[in-house]
Amino acid sequence: MADAPRVGFEALRLADPEATAAALADALRAAARGFRRRGGVLGLSGGIDSSVVAALAARAFGPEQVLGVLMPETDSSDDTLRLSRLAADACGIPTLLEDITPILDAAGCYRRRDDAFRKVLPAYGPGWKAKIVLPSVVDSDAFRLFSVVALDPDGREHRARLTSEAYLEVVAATNFKQRTRKMLEYHHADRLNFVVLGTPNRLEYDQGFFVKNGDGAADVKPIAHLYKSQVYQLAEALGVPDEIRSRPPTTDTYAMPQSQEEFYFSLPYDRMDLCLYAVDRGLPPESVADALELGPEQVARVFGDIAAKRRVAAYLHAAPMLLDGSAA
Amino acid sequence: MSAPSERRGSLDGMTDLERDVRGFIAENFILDGDVLAGDASLTQQGVLDSMGVLELIMFLEQRFGVKVPDEDTLPENLDSVERIVRYVQGRLAHG
Numbered sequence: 422m423a424d425a426p427r428v429g430f431e432a433l434r435l436a437d438p439e440a441t442a443a444a445l446a447d448a449l450r451a452a453a454r455g456f457r458r459r460g461g462v463l464g465l466s467g468g469i470d471s472s473v474v475a476a477l478a479a480r481a482f483g484p485e486q487v488l489g490v491l492m493p494e495t496d497s498s499d500d501t502l503r504l505s506r507l508a509a510d511a512c513g514i515p516t517l518l519e520d521i522t523p524i525l526d527a528a529g530c531y532r533r534r535d536d537a538f539r540k541v542l543p544a545y546g547p548g549w550k551a552k553i554v555l556p557s558v559v560d561s562d563a564f565r566l567f568s569v570v571a572l573d574p575d576g577r578e579h580r581a582r583l584t585s586e587a588y589l590e591v592v593a594a595t596n597f598k599q600r601t602r603k604m605l606e607y608h609h610a611d612r613l614n615f616v617v618l619g620t621p622n623r624l625e626y627d628q629g630f631f632v633k634n635g636d637g638a639a640d641v642k643p644i645a646h647l648y649k650s651q652v653y654q655l656a657e658a659l660g661v662p663d664e665i666r667s668r669p670p671t672t673d674t675y676a677m678p679q680s681q682e683e684f685y686f687s688l689p690y691d692r693m694d695l696c697l698y699a700v701d702r703g704l705p706p707e708s709v710a711d712a713l714e715l716g717p718e719q720v721a722r723v724f725g726d727i728a729a730k731r732r733v734a735a736y737l738h739a740a741p742m743l744l745d746g747s748a749a
Numbered sequence: 750m751s752a753p754s755e756r757r758g759s760l761d762g763m764t765d766l767e768r769d770v771r772g773f774i775a776e777n778f779i780l781d782g783d784v785l786a787g788d789a790s791l792t793q794q795g796v797l798d799s800m801g802v803l804e805l806i807m808f809l810e811q812r813f814g815v816k817v818p819d820e821d822t823l824p825e826n827l828d829s830v831e832r833i834v835r836y837v838q839g840r841l842a843h844g
Binding site: 564566583 | 792795798799800802803804806807819820822823824827
């Protein structure tokens with residue numbers, strides 16, 4: 422068999438980020454016009470994706486025709502608000518603060534989540550902080566089982582494997598966060614006659630790293646076709662502040678800091694991008710193993726994980742099914 | 750403790766343990782009545798996903814009274830009906 426072609430990180434480089442930004446701004450304006458809407462609303466998280474979409478929208482519509490909604494809650498990182506405002510100020514868009522903690526509290530988000538944590542950590546209670554983690558897919562063939570890692574008020578760490586019931590209940594409870602944010606985004610879009618802008622990048626969109634009818638909902642998803650590495654290139658071209666561009670991606674969903682690799686992806690984003698690039702093109706694990714400094718069998722595990730997540734994502738992407746009754 | 754369904758043969762050659770495992774898979778992972786080969790990979794067939802593995806482990810622990818530690822959650826122990834049956838038999842035999 423012929424040697425597999427070798428592909429490196431350069432394959433992910435945008436040829437001309439400035440031209441990409443200009444083309445996307447034009448396409449975004451045309452998309453909104455097609456919906457007869459005159460601007461865009463988005464939730465700002467202080468992360469790279471929402472900062473880039475905000476900057477694109479400012480170019481597309483003019484800054485005054487964009488609204489950045491800041492929606493922190495009690496578990497949000499201390500940096501969330503400051504970085505969100507930094508992103509908004511850099512592109513000149515107005516912002517609106519909506520603290521969603523009272524809504525989440527009223528919906529029972531925290532109570533339901535904590536009840537679920539207690540099913541595997543009975544001592545969990547007030548003053549504790551927790552997150553859900555997954556073991557590495559690269560290091561072992563073992564099935565990846567979700568665990569909860571928690572810090573008690575004295576700073577001692579506790580860890581327990583989640584049962585399927587507890588896991589589903591934790592996720593169902595925390596999904597209130599993304600769905601509440603989307604509800605508010607649509608509220609402001611409706612009153613302003615704007616579109617709602619989604620902020621997933623290609624990795625998140627492809628792999629189902631979003632909540633159905635939560636952050637997965639939007640009228641336009643301007644960067645969902647771009648690998649996350651390319652979003653970073655676009656960020657530079659669009660003048661997104663350095664501090665946002667140099668911050669590691671987080672989920673900002675649990676009270677304990679949680680990297681995206683701990684919860685979802687097998688590898689840091691740039692390496693996941695390269696794996697996804699290879700899978701998208703039908704390239705074998707050998708083609709990217711050198712660039713990733715991994716063995717082909719390790720890369721094959723990541724490819725397997727990508728395929729597994731695509732199977733799960735099919736449900737998340739599915740529009741409601743219409744049953745025409747012809748099978749009856 | 751007596752294992753509820755260990756290694757008792759039946760007329761069709763399937764042990765009660767295997768019947769229980771197959772019943773659980775059919776009931777929870779919807780196979781549309783397909784007969785699953787004993788050595789077929791449950792992950793490659795799309796039967797088991799990460800959530801399914803959690804459910805399978807919970808079933809094995811509750812139904813057969815065995816503990817499935819993290820280090821045992823490997824494809825060679827859990828990724829086919831035959832492997833699951835062999836794994837549970839081993840755990841039951843070694844207490």
